[in-house]
Structures are given as structure tokens and as C-alpha cells.
Amino acid sequence: MNPTSITYPAGAVTSTGTVVHVAEAGDGRTAIVLDSTAFHPVDTAWPDQPADRGTLRSGGRVFEVVDAVVGATDGGDLHLGPDVPVRTGTEGWTFVVAHVVDGAGPDEGADVEVHVDAEHRAALSAGHTACHLASLALDAALADAWRKDVPADALGAPAFDSLAISESRILPDASRDVYRIGKSLRRKGFDPAALDDLASLAQRVNGRLAEWIAAGGSVHIEADGPALADRRTWVCELPGAEARIPCGGTHVASLAELVAVTVAFELTAVEGGLELVMTTTATPS
Secondary structure (H helix, E strand, O other), X not given: OOOOEEOHHXXXXXXXXXXXXXXXXXXXXXXXXXOEEOOOOEOOOOOOOOXXXXXXXXXXXXXXXXXXXXXXXXXXXXXXXXXOOOOOOOOOOEEEEEEEEEOOOOOOOOEEEEEEOHHHHHXXXXXXXXXXXXXXXXXXXXXXXXXXXXXXXXXXXXXHHHHHEEEEEEEOOEEEEEEEEEHHHHXXXXXXXXXXXXHHHHHHHHHHHHHHHHHOOEEEEEEOOOEOOOOEEEEEEEOOEEEEEEOOOOOOOEHHHEEEEEEEEEEEEEOOEEEEEEEEEEEEO
């Protein structure tokens, strides 16, 4: 089995392909692997963006895709979703997109048309782009909270987002990011007092986001190749800078597609420290 060739990084919502493998997916479901697809699957290691919605059409029949996951094989059985034992891109493994349908699907060798729900994809793409912008704006707003040198983000600010994040979820026209502020982050030099005034923090983050959205910069995905495991990078033109972040998700093609991106914060005490939740909302144009 060859790696799945993917077309969604360029924004495709339709594609054609041939069924190269069929496997049981449990609960009476079937996993359909195509040689090429526009369908975005949920990633096993970092499942921030949900799978696309849509259908497979073959032989005059329409099959609703109830899930899409990453599959992997080292030449033996095909492992699906949470059962994949290695990270995407591990040498010696082949990585594919498995389209999960209820009951039986198209047979191996069948030609298939892929149709992605374009409206749902657009909402997730807006949410994912907004998530990246918000993380960069948050890093900039907290730049003075560090007493030690730490790795920098894509714009050169101390990378609070990548150092503190514990969970990220992309939602339609939104995202939710959870940050853990505990002993480890404090040892790295972060001062939790920077979070004492969340209203001021939100104001600073939202002000920077408004400037970026108003500039309407271009957004695209650079890919090292068409295979699912090939490295992909989100590239966004911002005033005076170009942001580049490794990312396997989908995105808008321009910040002009968004009227606004705003954030809100919640801070709670948890065992061993604090938990900061950033909810980001994108308003499409």
C-alpha cells in the first residue's frame, strides 16, 4: 500500500480516487482507503482539528463518511486512529487516510468521487487560522512575563503557547486552547502575575489581532510533498513579518476572509498551579 496523496492542504473539497484497501473499523463500520483524497482526517497524535464531513460516491451509490482517521501499516495489519502505535511520519511505516462508513463501502479497485462539506470545512479552516493568530498574539502580549530566555515563536516572541499548552481544539469558526501554568513553567522563568488582569490581557491580544485582520494578509500551506506524512507549514503574511508554523490542518486563503478574531480568557486554580483557557472566535466575512 502506498501513502495517501492528499489535496486538502491546497483547499480542495472534491477529488477522485481509487479504493486501494478496505478494512473493518469495528461496530459494523468499514474503513475505505483511497490512493488520493481531499478529505481531512483527525490526527492521532494531536487531534486538534476534527475530521471533515462529506460523502464518497461510487457505482451510483452514496456513502456518508461518519469519520476520517489516520491509518498506518508497517507492511502488516492496518492500524486505525487511536490504535496507530507510532507518530505520523515514522520511518518504515506507511500512512493513509481511512474514510469510515457505516456497513460496507466501495470495493477495492472501485473508482470513487470524494465530496467534502465545503461549509463545514470553511468554518473549521477559519477556526484553525484564528487559533494560530491568537496564539501568536498571546505570546506577544506575555513577552514581558519571562525572567529567563526561552524558545521563540514564529514571530520571535517567547513561545508561551507551545511551552504551556496542554490541549487545543479547533471548532467551527472558533478554537479552545488550554494552558497549564505550574512548577515547570515557573522554573522556565514565567511569572504567573502576568495573568492577574485578564481583561487587560484580552484587550492587548484583541488589539493586535484587529491590526492583523485589517491588513488582510495572504495565507497558504507549504507542503514538502503530497503524501499524508509529508511536512506541511502554515504561512501567513502579517504586517512587517511572515509567520510560519508547522501544521497539518486546513486554513483560510486570506485574512480578508475574516471580519474579526477575538479572544476571551478564563483562569482557574488546579492541582499544582493554574489553568488558563483561551477561547477564540472568528467572524467570517
